Structures are given as structure tokens and as C-alpha cells.
Amino acid sequence: GQQLNQSPQSMFIQEGEDVSMNCTSSSIFNTWLWYKQEPGEGPVLLIALYKAGELTSNGRLTAQFGITRKDSFLNISASIPSDVGIYFCAGQLVQGAGTALIFGKGTTLSVSS
């Protein structure tokens, strides 16, 4: 099925470092969403972006909706151990009368203290 190109696949960083990850697609999306998933749980919504060029923050997290509507990035500043998890980007497609989320493969973040 259709998927987004998310990079990097994994990151190993020290506590306090900043992190950046991004997603690109050949398709245009109306909405970009960023989720975090921890073991045994479902994805938790972090940030939603609705307009091209939009820059949105949620605490130490900042995400941007690319101008072309085909990409998005997520930054985490001053990482802490509880940031560990898998981060997914998702683009929302409108298909017929309904919608669907198309997901990236995820970025696995490891933080050492």
C-alpha cells in the first residue's frame, strides 16, 4: 500500500540533545499528523498540522507542514529519557466520501542518560 518515506529509521542520542525527523511523499496531503507509540500501546497523537507552511509547537516538540504539502518534519528539543519510543508521521488522504491515514515506517528514538 501507499506509504510515506520517513527518516531516519532510528536514532541513538544523549539526554539533552535535540532531535529532528522528517517525512516526504509523492502525494499531497491536507493534514499531517505526528504520533508516538510506546511498547504495548496504540499511537498517541502529538501534533496535527492543517495548513501548508504551518509551524506548530507542543511543549518541546515542534512540527512543520511543508509548503509543497508533500513533506513534514518533527523536532524534539532537549530530549529526556521518556521521549523514547517510535515516532510516526501520517498524512491524511481524502478518498471518496471518507478519509484514511497513510503512515511512515516510523523513527525509533533511543535516549541515553
Place this chain on the structure above:
Amino acid sequence: KAGVTQTPRYLIKTRGQQVTLSCSPISGHRSVSWYQQTPGQGLQFLFEYFSETQRNKGNFPGRFSGRQFSNSRSEMNVSTLELGDSALYLCASSLVTLQGGSYEQYFGPGTRLTVT
């Protein structure tokens, strides 16, 4: 406000059997979507329901089906289970979906299905 709930959380079935998974959306949410998550394919869209109608369907065989009830609760069914159906099945709800509109989807914890 309670989140999305899914039951059961874990399930073990044998090849050839069928299974039904249940999802209760966040109160007031009328749209429910289902996703399959596997290590190889990642998160894949199955289908979306709104007001008891399937509005969108992903690229999965007809063995995968679902329905939504008048209280917005949803079930998905997989018949004639195959080993490759082993996955985490996630349900997500959103407040309302309008054609061309965009609303956040909130996920439940998932049902871990193992087919032996």
C-alpha cells in the same frame, strides 16, 4: 473523558478460524477507522465507518470486514484466518469527518492477534 477502548487486548486463534474484534470510540466521536500494524508492513489502513456506513476501504482481501452500530461502536471480523493475519489491530476514532475535512484520529491500545 475515556479514550478509545478495544477488546480483547490479546487473542490467540488457529488458522482457518474467524475472529471478531471490538472498538468503542471516544464519547461523541462518530467516525471509527481500523488499521493493521505489522513489523514488515507497518501501519496499514483497513476501513473507515461513519454513521454505520463504510466510507472508505483499504487494500485488504474480503476476509476482512467490519460494521458500526448506532452508538458508534464498531467491530471488525476476519474470517478464515491465515498466519499472516497475526498483527496488532488498532482502532481510531475522530470527532466527525466531512468530505474534504480533516480531523485528528485518536487510537486505542489495540488488539494483539496471534494466529497459529
